[in-house]
């Protein structure tokens with residue numbers, strides 16, 4: 293039997309992948325998967341329709357199509373996800389880094405570098421925030437916590453991969469640390485428990501411990517906010533990712549103990565990153 297061309301493989305992929313929230317464009321997804329399975333650029337795959345990939349590539353691509361159709365996130369198949377221009381190892385033990393979390397990086401890098409020295413990342417997951425911040429600001433000393441030992445192993449591997457040092461600590465939020473820190477960043481779980489079953493299929497492959505924010509979604513974020521006066525150095529700042537409609541509720545929790553700045557909006561206009569600082 294003739295071996296399939298790129299054109300045939302893409303047609304096959306587009307037909308096999310169901311169009312749904314996580315796969316809005318099956319053909320584009322097929323291009324992405326074939327390019328990764330083959331180690332070629334997406335442009336090459338799009339423009340070289342008559343090429344015939346090796347059997348091993350076709351086998352990998354077809355396996356990925358099957359798993360992707362069954363709901364596995366694309367980045368779990370390749371084991372890697374880009375974040376702020378770098379590749380991070382991911383697996384089912386950690387949340388796949390999301391583009392909106394890059395807003396925390398952007399806000400952190402906008403701070404005057406010389407005024408920040410000690411940084412804390414609470415709930416580090418893959419380590420994407422902690423590792424990115426040290427890569428971008430080698431003078432910053434970054435500590436990162438997580439409750440999950442498996443997540444901390446992945447984060448440590450990502451720090452090694454990018455050749456940076458991060459102090460990893462396993463603890464509940466920042467309970468094992470005394471600080472003070474000039475900057476605290478966190479993307480903690482913030483999905484209300486009752487909403488978990490309604491999440492898109494792909495998101496349900498992330499660990500529940502990385503998503504479940506308790507009955508009102510803000511259990512962990514609120515606990516951290518209440519601990520910030522202890523953790524932050526004078527004039528220290530916190531950048532916390534939250535979900536739609538949660539920023540104002542965090543403002544209430546912060547009360548009069550912490551000063552509030554206008555949150556950073558994501559592309560959808562959601563108040564995505566809450567900014568607090570010690571008065």
Ligand SMILES: C[S@@+](CC[C@H](N)C(=O)[O-])C[C@H]1O[C@@H](n2cnc3c(N)ncnc32)[C@H](O)[C@@H]1O
Nearest residue numbers: 387389415416417438439440464465479481502
């Ligand atoms: C939403 S994920 C974010 C991971 C990473 N910061 C990112 O932005 O991709 C939240 C992380 O918080 C961790 N976590 C959940 N509860 C925690 C707790 N009580 N103390 C420390 N970490 C916790 C989870 O294990 C998970 O890795």
